[in-house]
Amino acid sequence: MTVRETILLSVMLLLLDSGLPADGDALRALPIRLSVVDSISNIPVLTYHTAVVEGGVLLGAMRRLQQTQDHFKFTVREDPDFGLFLESVNGVGGTASDQTYWEVLLESSGTTVRISTGIGCHVPKANDHIILRRTTRPKAGLEEFTEQ
Known part of the structure; x- marks a missing residue:
């Protein structure tokens, strides 16, 4: 066996053992729910159903x-x-002057938390409820800034 053949065979074996789906293997789709909530205006909550590959x-x-x-x-x-920041949803963006932004929340078992990674890194699980919520940054009061 030539060096080239050995290298090709090694690469093929690594790919087969990488956990990636082989040709013909179907990717499993996991259902998730995604809601768009604008906590600043009176826009009704919109809920969508979609899927993410496992x-x-x-x-x-x-x-x-x-x-x-x-x-x-x-848009991002x-x-x-x-990394990626969610910039606008359904044509509504956050603004620096109003200190508004879109945050990404995860609701699971009755508890809602802000995801710890961005939309480009967060890996949803089956039946997760993702909430895209437009909100306002809290205004910092002077009492929060004390000299040490």
Whole structure:
């Protein structure tokens, strides 16, 4: 066996053992629910049902939803250090002057928490309820700034 053949065989074996689906294996779709909540205005809550591939990230599910639902749109902004930030949902964006932004929440078993990673890294589980909520940053009071 030549060196080239040995290298090709080694690469093929690594790919087979990588846990990636082989050709012909179907990716399992996990259902998730996604709600859009604008806590600032009186826009009604919109709820969508979509799926994410097992092990896939929230961004993929949101892009799939955007491709299949004409009334769901979103934009992101990429920061070179911190990754993707949700910039707007359904044409409504956050603004620096009003200190508004979109936060991503996860509701599970009656508890709602802010996800610890961005939409480009968060890996949803089956039947997760993702909430995209437009909200306002808390105004910092002077009492919070004390000299040490």
